[in-house]
Amino acid sequence: MTETLQTGDRVRYANGGTAVTGTYITERDGMAVVKLDNGYNIGTSPEKIERVGRAGPQPPAGAGVVVQNPGLPDLAVISTGGTIASRVDYRTGAVTSQFSASDILRAIPELGEIARYRDRQVVSILSENMRPGLWQTLARAIYEEIQAGVAGVIVTHGTDTMAYSAAAVRFMLRTPVPVVFVGSQRSADRPSSDNAMNALCSAAVAAGDLGEVAVVMHATTNDDRCAVHRATRVRKMHTSRRDSFQSMGMEPLGYVDYPSLSVSLSTEAVRRGTEEPELNDALEERCALLNFYPGMPPAVLDAFEGYAGLVISGTGLGHVATDWIAPLREMIEGGTTVVMTSQCLHGRVCDRVYNTGRDLLAAGVIEGEDMLPEAALVKLMWVLGNEPDPEKAGVLMRTDLRGEIRRRSI
Numbered sequence: 001m002t003e004t005l006q007t008g009d010r011v012r013y014a015n016g017g018t019a020v021t022g023t024y025i026t027e028r029d030g031m032a033v034v035k036l037d038n039g040y041n042i043g044t045s046p047e048k049i050e051r052v053g054r055a056g057p058q059p060p061a062g063a064g065v066v067v068q069n070p071g072l073p074d075l076a077v078i079s080t081g082g083t084i085a086s087r088v089d090y091r092t093g094a095v096t097s098q099f100s101a102s103d104i105l106r107a108i109p110e111l112g113e114i115a116r117y118r119d120r121q122v123v124s125i126l127s128e129n130m131r132p133g134l135w136q137t138l139a140r141a142i143y144e145e146i147q148a149g150v151a152g153v154i155v156t157h158g159t160d161t162m163a164y165s166a167a168a169v170r171f172m173l174r175t176p177v178p179v180v181f182v183g184s185q186r187s188a189d190r191p192s193s194d195n196a197m198n199a200l201c202s203a204a205v206a207a208g209d210l211g212e213v214a215v216v217m218h219a220t221t222n223d224d225r226c227a228v229h230r231a232t233r234v235r236k237m238h239t240s241r242r243d244s245f246q247s248m249g250m251e252p253l254g255y256v257d258y259p260s261l262s263v264s265l266s267t268e269a270v271r272r273g274t275e276e277p278e279l280n281d282a283l284e285e286r287c288a289l290l291n292f293y294p295g296m297p298p299a300v301l302d303a304f305e306g307y308a309g310l311v312i313s314g315t316g317l318g319h320v321a322t323d324w325i326a327p328l329r330e331m332i333e334g335g336t337t338v339v340m341t342s343q344c345l346h347g348r349v350c351d352r353v354y355n356t357g358r359d360l361l362a363a364g365v366i367e368g369e370d371m372l373p374e375a376a377l378v379k380l381m382w383v384l385g386n387e388p389d390p391e392k393a394g395v396l397m398r399t400d401l402r403g404e405i406r407r408r409s410i
Contacts, residue, residue, distance in 0.1 A: 005032070005046075010053040013044060021052065066102040068116040073151035073207045075115040077104065078141055080134070080157050080165070081124045108196050114203045114261070115152075120145070127158025127165075127183075132285045132381060135168040142169065142179055143279040152178040152206030154199075159183040159236060159244070162215060166231035167375045170213040170402045171382040174278040178210040181231070183217065185242050194218050194242045201226035201256040208263045210253070212270040212403075218242040219255060227252040228265070232375045232404035235345070248345055249370055249406050282385035284308045289377040291343065292320045298327045309337040309380040312365075313373040318342050318349035319356050329363035337390060339397055341368040341376050348409040366394050369405045379404060 005011065009024040013034055022036040031043040104119070105112050122141045123134055142153050153175075157165055166181040173179070182202035184195035194217075202216040205228055215234045219227035220243050229247045238244035247253075254265035265271075287309035290300070294315075301324070304310050310331070314320050318340040320328075332338055340360065342349050348370040351357025361367070368376045380397065387393045399405070 005049075005051055008054065009051045011049045012052050013042070013049045015044070015048060024049070024051070066105040066112070068105070068112060070116065072115045074149070075117050075203065075206050076142075076145035076148075076150045076153045077117050077119045078138070078145070078153060078155045079119070079121040079124070080130070080138060080155065081126060104199075108199055110200055111203055114200070115207045118150075125158075127161040130158075130161045130165055132168070132283045135165055135378075136172070136281045136283060138165065139169050139172040139279060139281050142175075143173060143277065146175055146177055146277050150177065152180065152208075154202050154206050155179065155181045157181050157183050159185055159217075163231075163234050163236055163245070163372075164374050164378060166213055166215050166234065167402075167404070168283075168378040168382070170231040171379055172279060172281045172283075173213065174275040175213065176211055176273050176275050176277055178206045178208060178272065179213040180206045180210075181213070181215045185218075185240060185244060192242070194223075197223055197258055198226060200261060201258060204256050204261040204263050205254075209265060209272045210269055211272040211274045212253075214253060215245055216256065217245040219252070223258060225258055226256040228254040228256065228263075228269070230403050232379075232402050233372065233406075235372055235374065248372055249410055280382075280386055283381045284384035285381065287311070287377060287381045287384065289313065289373055291373075292324075294321075296321070298324050301327050301331060304331070304336070305334075307336055308384050309339070311339045311341060311368070311373055311376045311380055313341050313343045314349075315343060317347075317353055317357060318351050318360070318367065319354070320360070322356055322359070325356075325359045325363050328360070328365060332364035335390070337366065337380065337384060337393055337397070338364065339366045339368045339376055339380055341371055341373040343373075345372065346409070366397050369398060369400075370409045371404050375404045 005024045011024045012019055012021050020036055022034040025033040025035055032046040032049055033043050035041050122137050145153055162181050162183050180202045182198050184198055186193045198217055205216050213231040215229040216226050219225045229252050233248050233250050234245055235248050236244050237246045253269040256263050286307045288304055288307055289311045291313045328338055340349055349367045351361050351367055383393050383396045387396055
C-alpha cells in the first residue's frame, strides 16, 4: 500500500491466493484494521491492502418514514439500553444503537408483518449498571403502556442482568398481556448475531396468547427456534452462547419456530387476559445476595449490618459453616430476614436433614424452597417492601407468588 487510506475507504485484502474486500477502519500499532464484508474485523499489514473505492454514505438514523400497518396489533417497545436493532456505521465499523420504531423496522423489516410499534426509552445503560430504582421505573412504564391499551410489551435489555430485571418486574406487575424481555448475545455486525431472530420471536410472543412476563431468546445454537422462559425461573448459563438462557427446574413455557414464527405455549403458561393489570412497585433495596464458600469467615456478615434482608446461596441442601449459625441468629434477632437458597440451582433447599440445617432453622433462617438465588433476592426486596410484619414476610417467602417456587423439583 503506497497511498494514504482514510476511514471508510473500500479496500481489497490479498494474502497468498486469497483476496477479499472490506472497509478500512484505522491503523493501530502499525496494523491496518479492516472490517470484511462478512462482518468480521481483521488486522493486517498495510502492505497487503489496496484501495478500490469509497463507501457510499449511509442515511442518518431516523431518516425517512416507515409506514406501519394500522390493521395489526399495537406493541410497545421499551428500551433500557439493549437494542432490538443495531446499525453498523461502515465509515468507522462502529455498531450504534437504533431505537425509534422506524429505525427498528428499517433494520428488521419483517417485524412490520407482525405488529405496529411505538417506542419508549426509560434508560440507556449497560445492564451491569441496572439497580432496583430502575426496575421500578421500568415496571411503571410497562404498566402505563398496558393501561394505554397496547396488545403487548417488548423490553430490550442487556443480557447480563436481564433475568434479575424480568423477575423484578414480574413481582411488581400483574399483566393481562405479554411482557417480553429480549436481548442479544452477539452484536448486529457479527454474522452469527442473534438480534434479528430474537427480535422477531419476541414480537410474535408479544402479539400472541401469553399473559405473563417472560424472556425470549435462542433455544439452541442454531437459528431454528427461540424459547419462552418464565421470568422467575430463567437464568443466563453461558457467557456468550446464543442459547445461554435456560429455564431452571422446569421446561420453557413454549417455543417460537423460526422462520415461521409459529408460537406454541405449554399448558402451564398463563394466558392472555387471565390477570387484571396491577402495579405494586414498592421495593426494599437494603437486601443482598451472598454466595457462601468453604472457609468464608463469619465476619463477612458484618458488612450487612442494618440490612433488611439477606439471601444466602448455600451449599447442597442449603448449608453454611456451623460457626455462621450464631452470627446469623444475632442478625435475625436484630431484624434482618435471612433466606437460604442453594448453589446447586437444581433441587430444593431442605434444612431438616442434617444438624447444620436444623440449627439454621432454629436460628430463624427461612428455607428458600427451590427458588433461584437471583429470583429470591428480588422477591425478598418486593416482599419486604410491601409487608412490614416479619412473620408474614416469612410466610410469603415460602409461598409461590409468581411461579418462582415449583411444587415439585426436577
